[in-house]
Amino acid sequence: MTRDAAATKAKILKAATEEFAAHGIAGARVDRIAASAACNKNMIYIYFRSKDLLFDAVFAASIAELVEAAPFDAENLPAYAGALFDFHIANPQLVRLATWHSLERPGELRTLPITVESGYRKGKAIAAAQAAGTLYAGLSPEHLLPMVLSLAQTWSEGTQIPMSAEDDPVALAACRRAVVVGVSRLINPDPTA
Amino acid sequence: MTRDAAATKAKILKAATEEFAAHGIAGARVDRIAASAACNKNMIYIYFRSKDLLFDAVFAASIAELVEAAPFDAENLPAYAGALFDFHIANPQLVRLATWHSLERPGELRTLPITVESGYRKGKAIAAAQAAGTLYAGLSPEHLLPMVLSLAQTWSEGTQIPMSAEDDPVALAACRRAVVVGVSRLINPDPTA
Numbered sequence: 001m002t003r004d005a006a007a008t009k010a011k012i013l014k015a016a017t018e019e020f021a022a023h024g025i026a027g028a029r030v031d032r033i034a035a036s037a038a039c040n041k042n043m044i045y046i047y048f049r050s051k052d053l054l055f056d057a058v059f060a061a062s063i064a065e066l067v068e069a070a071p072f073d074a075e076n077l078p079a080y081a082g083a084l085f086d087f088h089i090a091n092p093q094l095v096r097l098a099t100w101h102s103l104e105r106p107g108e109l110r111t112l113p114i115t116v117e118s119g120y121r122k123g124k125a126i127a128a129a130q131a132a133g134t135l136y137a138g139l140s141p142e143h144l145l146p147m148v149l150s151l152a153q154t155w156s157e158g159t160q161i162p163m164s165a166e167d168d169p170v171a172l173a174a175c176r177r178a179v180v181v182g183v184s185r186l187i188n189p190d191p192t193a
Numbered sequence: 194m195t196r197d198a199a200a201t202k203a204k205i206l207k208a209a210t211e212e213f214a215a216h217g218i219a220g221a222r223v224d225r226i227a228a229s230a231a232c233n234k235n236m237i238y239i240y241f242r243s244k245d246l247l248f249d250a251v252f253a254a255s256i257a258e259l260v261e262a263a264p265f266d267a268e269n270l271p272a273y274a275g276a277l278f279d280f281h282i283a284n285p286q287l288v289r290l291a292t293w294h295s296l297e298r299p300g301e302l303r304t305l306p307i308t309v310e311s312g313y314r315k316g317k318a319i320a321a322a323q324a325a326g327t328l329y330a331g332l333s334p335e336h337l338l339p340m341v342l343s344l345a346q347t348w349s350e351g352t353q354i355p356m357s358a359e360d361d362p363v364a365l366a367a368c369r370r371a372v373v374v375g376v377s378r379l380i381n382p383d384p385t386a
Contacts, residue, residue, distance in 0.1 A: 023219060024217060024219060024220070024296065024297075025220075026216060026217060026219055026220030027217070027218075027219030027220060027297070096296060098353070099292065099295075099296055099351060100296060102292075102350075102351050102352060102353060102355070103217065103289060103292055103293060103296075103350075103351055104217075104220070106350070106355065107355065109353050109354075110353060110354045115353070136378070138374060139371055139374060139375065140367075140371075143367065143368065143371035143375075144371075146347050146348070146352075146353070146354055147344055147347050147371065147372075147375050149347075149353070150343045150344055150346065150347040150352070151340055151343055151344065153343065154339050154340050154342075154343040155339070157295075157296075157299070158292060158295050158296055158351070159295060159339075159343070160291070160295060160302050160303060160308070160339070160342070161302075161303045161339055162295070162299065162300065174333075174336065175336065178332055178333075178336035178337075178340065179340075181331060181332060182332065182336075182340050182379055185329070185378055185379050185381075186375055186378050186379060188378075
């Protein structure tokens with residue numbers, strides 16, 4: 001691929017990420033992506049073949065970022081959830097892409113190699129921490145992990161009361177603190193702590 | 194309105210609910226709604242004026258059902274969350290409608306009178322239970338309520354690992370139990386219980 005071709009592809013992907021995050025797969029318009037990338041619409045079909053395959057390319061990059069948004073630490077899930085909260089607030093377009101994907105390609109995410117591998121690895125670390133007594137063991141890793149993610153996403157895009165980086169910083173900090181406190185209570189192994 | 198007109202409107206609303214739940218606002222096709230309701234496309238424009246206003250009519254009915262999906266009981270939030278879980282599994286199309294709405298009309302839900310009123314009423318009940326010492330008081334009602342809803346929706350449509358009524362009943366029951374246990378741990382006022 002020439003340097004020009006690579007640059008054009010990168011511009012298309014950037015414009016497509018914004019368009020899909022804003023409008024979803026069905027709502028996205030290839031015309032708008034071409035205009036925003038300042039390229040001919042035909043180039044998009046030459047490089048990516050269809051709107052659906054262009055979404056696949058955008059989503060593959062986004063989900064990799066989202067799955068590894070924060071370093072996973074089974075010994076400190078409250079801090080992990082707080083870091084996820086920060087990432088989601090700073091990257092609302094990635095959360096929107098994942099939510100569109102869950103609506104427009106239902107059930108597909110849990111079968112992707114990247115999410116299967118990530119879930120397996122994180123589940124193993126949670127099981128080890130539970131065996132070591134540092135995590136509450138009354139919820140299996142396959143249930144505990146999604147619930148931690150759920151709490152971390154309470155105020156993300158695609159929820160009823162999303163926060164954004166433009167919101168009142170005091171309110172934002174209070175939501176972040178609630179996530180950290182909530183996850184602590186969920187996973188604390190010591191009922192007297 | 195004649196009986197025929199009322200029946201036609203009801204058929205359109207039913208078909209539109211299915212279409213919007215499947216495809217969202219941008220993705221929905223008025224042609225398909227007309228075909229499914231077995232009516233002329235013009236009738237839809239006569240009764241509802243536009244696709245957007247038809248969505249409004251569908252959403253107003255759905256959000257009312259969703260907001261009052263389960264009787265709210267601040268004294269027993271784990272049972273409330275379990276009942277919400279059941280409702281979401283039984284009515285995936287309502288959860289999908291709410292999720293499309295959050296993506297396609299971002300920020301609108303928290304300003305609707307029905308959600309404002311519901312949040313206010315539930316928040317007051319939570320504050321009273323906290324004052325009475327039956328609920329953990331370290332999280333404000335405005336944070337606790339969304340977190341309870343978040344946990345209840347962990348396995349709903351629009352999430353990474355949705356469950357459905359067709360899924361293995363044993364797996365479904367395990368997820369429901371995890372929601373109830375998780376909410377109990379979140380709200381339990383007694384650290385030794």
